Amino acid sequence: MAHAHGSQGHDHGAGHVHGTTDKKRVLIAGCLTAGFMVAEALGGIFTGSLALLADAGHMLADAVALGLAWYAFHLADRPATGRLTYGFGRVKTLVAYTNGIAIFVIALWIVYEAWGRLEAPAPVLAGPMLAVATLGLLVNIGSFLVLHGGDRASLNMRGAILHVLGDLLGSAAAIVAALVILATGWTPIDPILSVLVSLLILSTAWSLMRAAAHVLLEGVPPNLDRDVIAGDIEASVQGVREIHHMHVWSLDGSTNMATLHACLDEGVDAHQAVSAIKKRLAAEHDISHATVEPEFGQCADRHEDHDDGDHDAAAHHGHHH
Missing domain, CATH: 1.20.1510.10 (Cation efflux protein transmembrane domain)
Known part of the structure; x- marks a missing residue:
C-alpha cells in the first residue's frame, strides 16, 4: 500500500x-x-x-x-x-x-x-x-x-x-x-x-x-550556502541581474526547497530565465522545488522596507560592482 x-x-x-x-x-x-x-x-x-x-x-x-x-x-x-x-x-x-x-x-x-x-x-x-x-x-x-x-x-x-x-x-x-x-x-x-x-x-x-x-526552524540545510547559491545563479544564468529575497530550507532533512526573486535585464524572456534558474538549482544545488519570482526594474517588495531584502541586495551588489 x-x-x-x-x-x-x-x-x-x-x-x-x-x-x-x-x-x-x-x-x-x-x-x-x-x-x-x-x-x-x-x-x-x-x-x-x-x-x-x-x-x-x-x-x-x-x-x-x-x-x-x-x-x-x-x-x-x-x-x-x-x-x-x-x-x-x-x-x-x-x-x-x-x-x-x-x-x-x-x-x-x-x-x-x-x-x-x-x-x-x-x-x-x-x-x-x-x-x-x-x-x-x-x-x-x-x-x-x-x-x-x-x-x-x-x-x-x-x-x-x-x-x-x-x-x-x-x-x-x-x-x-x-x-x-x-x-x-x-x-x-x-x-x-x-x-x-x-x-x-x-x-x-x-x-x-x-x-x-x-x-x-526552516534553517538552511547544512550542506548548502544561500549566498553562494545566489551568486552562482547570478553568474551562470544569462539575463539575471540580481537575486534577492532568497530563502532555502528543507522539508524533512532530505528534500530541499527555495523561494527567490530574480531581477532580470530588460528584454529577457522571463519564462526562459525562470526555467533556467530552476534547472540550475536542481542540477547544481540539490534543490528540487523552487518558486522563482521574475522582476524587471523595481523589486515588487522593495517599498515594504524588508530588512532581509535590503541586506540581501547589499550583499549581492558586491558581485556586480
Whole structure:
C-alpha cells in the first residue's frame, strides 16, 4: 500500500523505495527492542541491577522511538491534503525532536538513581544479570544490522540507528558491570557504568535534537550556502541581474526547497530565465522545488522596507560592482 502513489510522476523514486524498506527495517527493530525491553526490565528488578534497568529504560525510549519512526514513515507515505499542502514529511522531524527530549528525561532519571545507589550500595545478582545483558547485546546487534542497511541520510533513520547503538553500549556496560561484580563483588560499578551509559545517551540525544530543530526552524540545510547559491545563479544564468529575497530550507532533512526573486535585464524572456534558474538549482544545488519570482526594474517588495531584502541586495551588489 506504500506504493499506491509512487508512480504519479514524482521524480524521487529512489527515496520512495528507500522509504518502504526503511519502514520495514524500523518495524522489525522496534519489535525486537520492545520484546527484549520487558525481559530486561524484569531482569533488572530481579537482579537489583541499575545498569540493566538503565538499559531497559533506554530500550523503552527506543521501542517508543522506533514505533514513532515507523509511524512517521507510514504518514510520510500519505499524499498532501488541502490543509497540509506539504504532506506529512515533517512528522519524522517532529518525532526525532520529541524523541530526543524523551531520552534526555530518562538519562537524567538514571543519573539521579545512580547517585542514590552510590551513597547506599544495593546487592546485585551478577550471574543472572550477565545472562540477561548478554542476551540484550545479541538482540541489539540484530536490530543494528537490520537498520544499518537503511538510508543513512534520513534524520528518522539516523535517530533509529543512534538509539540502537546506545542500546548496544548499554548492554556492553551491563555485561562489564556483571563481570566485575562476579570477579570482585564490587557493586558500585553497576551505578557508575549506568551513569556512563546515560551520559552517552544524552550526547546522542542532543545532536539529534539540534539537527531536528534546525529543520523545524526552516534553517538552511547544512550542506548548502544561500549566498553562494545566489551568486552562482547570478553568474551562470544569462539575463539575471540580481537575486534577492532568497530563502532555502528543507522539508524533512532530505528534500530541499527555495523561494527567490530574480531581477532580470530588460528584454529577457522571463519564462526562459525562470526555467533556467530552476534547472540550475536542481542540477547544481540539490534543490528540487523552487518558486522563482521574475522582476524587471523595481523589486515588487522593495517599498515594504524588508530588512532581509535590503541586506540581501547589499550583499549581492558586491558581485556586480
